[in-house]
Amino acid sequence: MKERQNPKARMDCLTRQFGDELLVYDQERNVGHCLNPTAAAAWKLCDGKTDPSELATILARQFSAPVDEPVVLLALDELSKAKLLVETERPVRRTSRREAIRAIGIVGAIALPIVTSLVAPTPARAASCLANGKPCLSGVQCCSGKCGTGGHCNA
Amino acid sequence: MQKLDRLGWAEGIGVQSFGVYAGVRVSAAGMLPQILPFLPPGWKNSRRATVQRLYSLVVPRANQTAGLRRMHILYADSERIARDTDLNQVLAALETDLHRYVAEASPDMTFLHAGVVGWQGRAILLPGRSLSGKTTLVRELLRLGATYYSDEFAVVDNFGKVHPFMRPLGIREDSTYVQTKYTPEALGASLGGKPLPLGAVVICNYKTGARGKLRPLSHGQGALELMGNSIAVRTQPQPTLRRIQKLVKGAVFVKGTRGEASEAASSILNLLCTGNSGENV
Numbered sequence: 477m478k479e480r481q482n483p484k485a486r487m488d489c490l491t492r493q494f495g496d497e498l499l500v501y502d503q504e505r506n507v508g509h510c511l512n513p514t515a516a517a518a519w520k521l522c523d524g525k526t527d528p529s530e531l532a533t534i535l536a537r538q539f540s541a542p543v544d545e546p547v548v549l550l551a552l553d554e555l556s557k558a559k560l561l562v563e564t565e566r567p568v569r570r571t572s573r574r575e576a577i578r579a580i581g582i583v584g585a586i587a588l589p590i591v592t593s594l595v596a597p598t599p600a601r602a603a604s605c606l607a608n609g610k611p612c613l614s615g616v617q618c619c620s621g622k623c624g625t626g627g628h629c630n631a
Numbered sequence: 632m633q634k635l636d637r638l639g640w641a642e643g644i645g646v647q648s649f650g651v652y653a654g655v656r657v658s659a660a661g662m663l664p665q666i667l668p669f670l671p672p673g674w675k676n677s678r679r680a681t682v683q684r685l686y687s688l689v690v691p692r693a694n695q696t697a698g699l700r701r702m703h704i705l706y707a708d709s710e711r712i713a714r715d716t717d718l719n720q721v722l723a724a725l726e727t728d729l730h731r732y733v734a735e736a737s738p739d740m741t742f743l744h745a746g747v748v749g750w751q752g753r754a755i756l757l758p759g760r761s762l763s764g765k766t767t768l769v770r771e772l773l774r775l776g777a778t779y780y781s782d783e784f785a786v787v788d789n790f791g792k793v794h795p796f797m798r799p800l801g802i803r804e805d806s807t808y809v810q811t812k813y814t815p816e817a818l819g820a821s822l823g824g825k826p827l828p829l830g831a832v833v834i835c836n837y838k839t840g841a842r843g844k845l846r847p848l849s850h851g852q853g854a855l856e857l858m859g860n861s862i863a864v865r866t867q868p869q870p871t872l873r874r875i876q877k878l879v880k881g882a883v884f885v886k887g888t889r890g891e892a893s894e895a896a897s898s899i900l901n902l903l904c905t906g907n908s909g910e911n912v
Contacts, residue, residue: 490868490869490872492854492872492873492875492876493876494849494850494851494854494876494879495849495850495851497849497850497851497852498851499851499854499855499858499872499875499876501858501864501868501872503868506864506865508855508858508859508864509855510849510851510852510854510855511851512849512851592852592855594855594856594858594859595859596858596859596861596864596865596868597859597860597861597862597864597865598865599731599734599735599862599863599865599866600731615712617723617724617727
């Protein structure tokens with residue numbers, strides 16, 4: 477059986493710390509991610525050398541609370557879905573949220589890892605504009621940048 | 632662009648706004664006074680020989696052949712961005728494009744799409760997409776005594792302070808989606824001047840008949856929401872994130888749905904009333 481590759485965080489993203497949370501901006505995909513403290517701590521430890529069970533041990537030390545491997549696997553799953561890990565031929569082992577909750581217990585000492593993502597808007601979409609189908613006079617008014625011949629914004 | 636340059640231009644103006652240089656030229660003399668109200672708030676004259684974006688407004692000639700539609704045509708650099716018989720519609724397009732360009736290209740400031748008012752020495756930001764009810768809420772907050780900063784952009788400097796972007800409030804008439812402009816003075820509002828630290832960010836959408844339900848957001852989640860309303864995050868991610876990080880310190884974030892603006896506005900002001908000893912703005 478082939479050995480799985482250890483998770484490695486992408487190094488080409490911009491990061492900013494907000495308390496224990498981490499804001500990560502993926503310039504390649506123009507997506508921003510907010511990593512909660514558990515996900516942020518796990519992501520920072522993904523150096524490609526540390527395996528999930530070692531990650532669990534280090535995280536337990538950091539949070540001064542028990543951290544089981546399913547929690548780490550859930551964090552890696554979230555980070556992998558957000559494309560914040562270097563893609564490997566042998567992907568990260570997956571776990572379900574339910575399995576992770578079971579591992580933590582009903583009253584968990586640490587929060588479940590969560591990654592919230594948001595696509596960065598284009599300037600036109602970020603500023604005031606009219607949605608498709610709304611009456612318009614010029615493309616400048618439309619979020620799509622196109623004002624159709626019928627005088628309505630279209631895609 | 633060369634073709635446009637050859638048209639012959641009667642007059643023009645160089646404009647500097649938030650570190651961005653733009654120019655506007657017109658094909659008929661005496662037009663500039665009509666254009667000035669559509670320039671970005673706080674613009675200054677610039678004598679720079681080169682500009683980052685050049686607007687060219689072609690107006691119909693007085694002796695144009697009868698029967699032809701008298702079109703006003705606006706170009707941004709070489710791209711035609713508006714064409715209409717009504718000059719005001721074309722000038723509205725100039726305003727939209729120029730303001731957006733300044734917001735995108737400013738090297739000094741980060742522009743967030745948000746309504747902004749000042750309250751007790753702090754700024755309240757109301758980020759949101761078009762038609763989310765930002766301006767209605769701003770108007771209601773002004774009615775309750777808040778100070779007007781903007782109904783379109785929160786302008787954030789390197790220290791995380793919020794500057795005014797004070798243009799008339801664009802209030803939409805539901806049936807047409809056309810905005811009618813009201814000066815803040817006409818609405819009885821006082822005008823903000825000095826840059827303010829952030830007090831609260833309220834991310835909410837209007838829902839008819841809804842009871843206001845706002846839940847708190849963490850600073851990280853709030854920062855992500857602000858990033859989602861940032862005009863230049865794609866082109867200037869590094870300074871955008873740096874300024875957002877400075878901006879959010881000590882601020883309260885809430886998100887949810889709101890009902891009528893009058894109820895929402897008083898709840899929003901209450902957010903800042905507790906534990907805030909800031910001065911009045």
